[in-house]
Amino acid sequence: xxxxxxKTRVLVEAxxxxxxxxxxxxxxxxxGSALDDEESVRRCLxxxxxxxxxxxxxxxxxxxxxxISRGMAQSGIEPxxxxxxxxxxxxxxxxxxQVLADELSEGLxxxxxxLGGNAVALHLNSQNVLQGEMLKLKEDDGTELxxxxxxxxxxxxxxxxxxxxxxxxxxxxxSVALDAEGKPLNVNADTAAAAVARLLKAExxxxxxxxxxxxxxxxNPDTLQSHLTVKRCRELIREGIIDAGMVPKVExxxxxxxxxxxxIHIVDARIPxxxxxxxxxxxxxxxxxxx
Numbered sequence: 001x002x003x004x005x006x007k008t009r010v011l012v013e014a015x016x017x018x019x020x021x022x023x024x025x026x027x028x029x030x031x032g033s034a035l036d037d038e039e040s041v042r043r044c045l046x047x048x049x050x051x052x053x054x055x056x057x058x059x060x061x062x063x064x065x066x067x068i069s070r071g072m073a074q075s076g077i078e079p080x081x082x083x084x085x086x087x088x089x090x091x092x093x094x095x096x097x098q099v100l101a102d103e104l105s106e107g108l109x110x111x112x113x114x115l116g117g118n119a120v121a122l123h124l125n126s127q128n129v130l131q132g133e134m135l136k137l138k139e140d141d142g143t144e145l146x147x148x149x150x151x152x153x154x155x156x157x158x159x160x161x162x163x164x165x166x167x168x169x170x171x172x173x174x175s176v177a178l179d180a181e182g183k184p185l186n187v188n189a190d191t192a193a194a195a196v197a198r199l200l201k202a203e204x205x206x207x208x209x210x211x212x213x214x215x216x217x218x219x220n221p222d223t224l225q226s227h228l229t230v231k232r233c234r235e236l237i238r239e240g241i242i243d244a245g246m247v248p249k250v251e252x253x254x255x256x257x258x259x260x261x262x263x264i265h266i267v268d269a270r271i272p273x274x275x276x277x278x279x280x281x282x283x284x285x286x287x288x289x290x291x
Contacts, residue, residue: 024057029192030060034270057165062104092148120171120172177192193252194255228290
């Protein structure tokens with residue numbers, strides 16, 4: 001009886017959040033080492049299925065850098081990075097599209113269906129959602145960098161995405177966009193997720209990875225920041241506290257907030273039911289960023 005009462009209390013606590021977020025879009029980016037941990041992925045997908053079941057409209061966007069690197073190694077292609085971006089020639093692009101679209105995206109959709117949800121993988125080989133153009137980066141002296149077929153998201157097929165969500169189906173989208181000529185582009189999954197959140201004016205954008213959140217001192221777990229504002233994030237970037245790979249993630253998140261997304265969450269996917277704890281409880285477990 002005590003266990004039953006405890007479970008009931010949890011449901012009552014979650015009820016207010018369930019009502020508040022019903023019919024709201026939440027963009028979930030799954031990446032990092034978490035994608036290589038089958039148990040973490042299963043738990044996260046189970047949370048996503050729950051979210052859809054109680055009325056939210058989750059959209060799952062994923063990368064797959066480690067899987068791509070493994071595919072390149074098997075093909076004898078040496079990875080090369082330019083300003084943190086994977087240089088993407090035609091041979092690399094073929095591996096990127098095969099790994100992300102045909103393997104990971106379809107696999108994640110299958111896993112969601114196994115867990116009792118409805119899901120569809122939306123990509124260049126089925127129904128494409130992400131639209132993009134070539135990414136232009138420059139050196140400090142103004143020289144343009146050659147990134148190959150690397151792009152950034154400029155638009156989405158909104159009608160397709162909204163229609164899928166309204167049919168109570170979870171879209172699964174890999175970080176590959178098509179340009180105006182219908183040719184694929186390798187895009188950063190963090191910035192792709194932020195672009196979709198921005199264009200849909202989503203309620204929430206969640207980054208699920210192997211990082212618990214933003215620390216003032218990454219060697220001291222007590223410095224995890226549970227709540228940050230846009231202003232404070234910009235200060236931490238200037239001070240070098242937010243650095244390396246966290247910078248493009250946070251900058252994309254801030255841009256999404258400025259465009260109308262209500263809240264950003266950075267959550268450790270390795271923690272059981274981290275998604276539900278962050279959204280449906282009074283105290284979250286990661287870092288939330290608000291405008």
